[in-house]
Amino acid sequence: MKIVVKISGKYFTPIDPIYAEELSKVLKEIQSQGNRIAIVVGGGRTARDYIKPLRELGVNEGHLDLLGIRASRLNAYALALLLGDLAYPEIPGSIEQFLEYWATGRIVVAGGFQPGQSTNAVSALIAEAITADTLYNMTNVDGVYTDDPKRNPNAVKLDELTISELKNILGRKSANAGTYELFDRLSLDIIERSKIKVVVLDGSDPKNLIRHLGGEKIGTVIRPD
Amino acid sequence: MKIVVKISGKYFTPIDPIYAEELSKVLKEIQSQGNRIAIVVGGGRTARDYIKPLRELGVNEGHLDLLGIRASRLNAYALALLLGDLAYPEIPGSIEQFLEYWATGRIVVAGGFQPGQSTNAVSALIAEAITADTLYNMTNVDGVYTDDPKRNPNAVKLDELTISELKNILGRKSANAGTYELFDRLSLDIIERSKIKVVVLDGSDPKNLIRHLGGEKIGTVIRPD
């Protein structure tokens, strides 16, 4: 099985040794079961810390994005080092480079690719290019809700929904920002056109990945229509 | 002055020697006046011809986009050869590589960068990264209309509009496809966030570029709000 795991940059900025070790173990275990894994890590606080002063100094948005991308690659590099010989020792700068690294048979850890898009979009691009079985999005929510749970007490977490249904929810003004962040436009376009199965999981516990792969009903599954 | 010129791939597939010569002359003249130029060329018919049979054979959309990108780079390479010593002799594979080539002082000719986005988005990314004065979009329409001129006889070509106004027009179902093609979502996002001035010109006559630079009222100017 081929899976892509998108991990929020927040879990790497700063790096928590306990989290990092747990994550490494989980990924090594999944890999050892004959699966192939691509990982995408966000820029998190490091990205924000570097971008803020440069924005104040008038650096353009394209360059700020490039700076954030470099920060996300630093996070990716740290994770690649933790995975040791299982991971390819360089961070790809584009989907074309990703595919070259992928051809070596190793886990490839990516950060950002290009200004104007999130690392979620990167994970969708990778999932499409390797025809991944599942794209896991490990983030700070434990699934997709019918509405913003912080504002609407009647909001319900969904176990499963289709991309069309997801787009309906995202179309509503009150949908929660967290969900939006998971699915910027490019992500949605790619997921939809290539019918990629996405699973949203609470990223604070890396073991959720193993739980879901083992059949536990956690997170939210987004299926092609 | 720094300008980005996006040229539809249709003018390169096949390459018409008269058009190509005219375009080279125009670009050389603009360059000789002390301006810096970046060019983006679409994939046109070559892209479509290569993509079609592979789509029939079940190649995934991400890979098909990569194939179309390579076709657009072939078009870009042909144009770079026509520009001779004025152009950098390689075609960039990403915005980061573009910036390296741009640092040599030469005209840089780009094709596509990444799946999931048009070469129009590439031109917006470049315009943002080099803080271009103007992004020229040389295409098969002579400007932006209030509605699809093929369907609505009352549609009027606009001399100038703001990005917000443009988004309103694009929001209407009946807006013409040609306009849509000029502004995919990423293009619009970039143009808006970085307040890039865009000029839509009829690309069938390369001299329109010189005409507009010389002050003639042609095409449509899209200004930041």
Added chain:
Amino acid sequence: MKIVVKISGKYFTPIDPIYAEELSKVLKEIQSQGNRIAIVVGGGRTARDYIKPLRELGVNEGHLDLLGIRASRLNAYALALLLGDLAYPEIPGSIEQFLEYWATGRIVVAGGFQPGQSTNAVSALIAEAITADTLYNMTNVDGVYTDDPKRNPNAVKLDELTISELKNILGRKSANAGTYELFDRLSLDIIERSKIKVVVLDGSDPKNLIRHLGGEKIGTVIRPD
């Protein structure tokens, strides 16, 4: 066993889905039998279509060759995509880069390398560098004839001949152009000095490759002296 397969660009310009699918199947089958395969694809009509207008505009022959090389790499890229995970996802730009890709264990698909030489020469350079067992040349003739069969009704197809004998035939003015195209000077030099076994096969049916590997007497075998 290590084999190099040179395929005429004509079978890729335009790409015929039926042919492309058949070819992929054949290559996958050969690969699955434990053989290693390198493929070289010519530029075909795409190369000619891009070169013609630029030649009219006075672009020098070296640059025109570079343009044709890029066209052949587009063909190679399309074939690499069809082969999916079996093929390395990039097209080498030189024999040195070819050897790096080859080291990953994947099928490597090449186009042209350098101005002043054909893609047949590329296939000979590769066959030499990997000490291939056989170099298959899949082309528009079904073998080597004693003379040009279009002009001389007594011309006979040869089952087997030595390189010296081949050179004698090529030395005759009436030898058919098709044969000449198979063996430009650099190809012959390489084949001769490294005693490479070459098999000329009718390329219009990819299965001829499997037929020959299976022991059928088709095409023409050129053996070292």
Added chain:
Amino acid sequence: MKIVVKISGKYFTPIDPIYAEELSKVLKEIQSQGNRIAIVVGGGRTARDYIKPLRELGVNEGHLDLLGIRASRLNAYALALLLGDLAYPEIPGSIEQFLEYWATGRIVVAGGFQPGQSTNAVSALIAEAITADTLYNMTNVDGVYTDDPKRNPNAVKLDELTISELKNILGRKSANAGTYELFDRLSLDIIERSKIKVVVLDGSDPKNLIRHLGGEKIGTVIRPD
């Protein structure tokens, strides 16, 4: 004149907009006077923050250095963005790559090169390779002292000394750590063998660079014997 400016990573982690703007101005001014500038930035707190958790997890020292090097390159990238068109838009990974970027005529900003050496050593390697007139080390001390000023109230700041004298001071056990950090072994070896003139300046005020270039007696000059 060709100068190399080494700036402590502490001034970039976090980036202080006022400092960063001041530094950019200073470098632009020096550049505008016809000088050529190479800059090296340390990893600072970002490097330490990333290294610490990975060291706890048992990552080897070589890999930890590589991680710190990546952090220093992130700092370098931020500075390159601030310098805009004056700087080469990529960060070199080795002295060989540095020389390629340097050949474009732009300011080149470097971070670390290799495990087992400091970014001070990088600045010495660069100063040697471009035969720089002066290597400025902008750091958290305002010069070289006869002894550690924190421990020895009689320690005196030197206006000028030779490399031999410097080595004598460094040989004393009580010499201050700050000075040691400025001159790891490789730095000293390079400075000595290539007779590089080094100036130690208080890095907290970028204008010190202009002051010294303008003839003010600040910092400490280390001259070849």
Added chain:
Amino acid sequence: MKIVVKISGKYFTPIDPIYAEELSKVLKEIQSQGNRIAIVVGGGRTARDYIKPLRELGVNEGHLDLLGIRASRLNAYALALLLGDLAYPEIPGSIEQFLEYWATGRIVVAGGFQPGQSTNAVSALIAEAITADTLYNMTNVDGVYTDDPKRNPNAVKLDELTISELKNILGRKSANAGTYELFDRLSLDIIERSKIKVVVLDGSDPKNLIRHLGGEKIGTVIRPD
């Protein structure tokens, strides 16, 4: 004016300081007169010394050529170092890479490109790609003779001849080996198709280059028909 200078590897293996200094001076002087220069250096004795033992051990001819190419690049690197800031600090691996280095405005020094061809062919490929005014071949003969002067006392050095006439001389069995070495097949093909003006000069004195550029009647000029 754009010139390509091919220098026999024999003058670099071993490097004679007096020769090397003289050559640097000559090239710097020509460069300072507003000319652009590309240089190609052969592998000479270093190439032969490395190839011989590996051939004895059965390494294939393609790999031996690659080894010789690396030796020629070592010679090229030494010369680039001698030229300092005038030369690009890397040695190109292909004509495409050469053109990228050439775009920086510096002198580019090349060695070999590819197995199966001489460094003379490399110089012809470069001359064609940059549309050089003249390709100088600095070698161990002082010009082209009507026959092999060592065997035929009536052999006469020619001041000028056409490529057709050159081919006639090369076609004769008794033509001297030295001349043959100057013009392998690929060189001749390129020179002929792109009508490159070639001048054969005695390479033992670098000043011959300046003499010829200054109008002195030395060496042999080969003109297109």
Added chain:
Amino acid sequence: MKIVVKISGKYFTPIDPIYAEELSKVLKEIQSQGNRIAIVVGGGRTARDYIKPLRELGVNEGHLDLLGIRASRLNAYALALLLGDLAYPEIPGSIEQFLEYWATGRIVVAGGFQPGQSTNAVSALIAEAITADTLYNMTNVDGVYTDDPKRNPNAVKLDELTISELKNILGRKSANAGTYELFDRLSLDIIERSKIKVVVLDGSDPKNLIRHLGGEKIGTVIRPD
């Protein structure tokens, strides 16, 4: 088991076919037993021959080192060719590039990395980065002595010593130059901080490597304290 083998450049300049064949056999045998091997080759006489005339001409020490590094890479390339498909077909330019090549599973052969350090330091950097079990230093002495055996008849070869003990010996003025050359400062720093086990062996007989791996008491083992 992962081992790094440093081989003195003297055994490659010139290449002795008998030695080279023996070495290839030894490495192939060790590789076939499931070990992974990295090799580092020095520059030897080729490096000295190229450096000498350029030093006379005033080329700076940094550039001279770069030239020597290129010479060592030529030696490395020759050895890689001898190892054929077992070795990666390119020579890494930095530890980062080394790790990419290493990820392919092949033997990687390196030369020098950077000015200011020996190829012994390169071997230590590699041993650290891959957490090698043993770093073999095949050189012109058969082990570490208590003193310089050429000067002191009472000098005794040690079977084993700790790094601290080694540093004590190196601290003595009379210690033999050969030993010093094995351990420049960076080598010692790396070996010490990463507790790398080093074995010094007489490099004139490649079989010593197999002997030591087989348990024979030859050479000197340097253990972490």
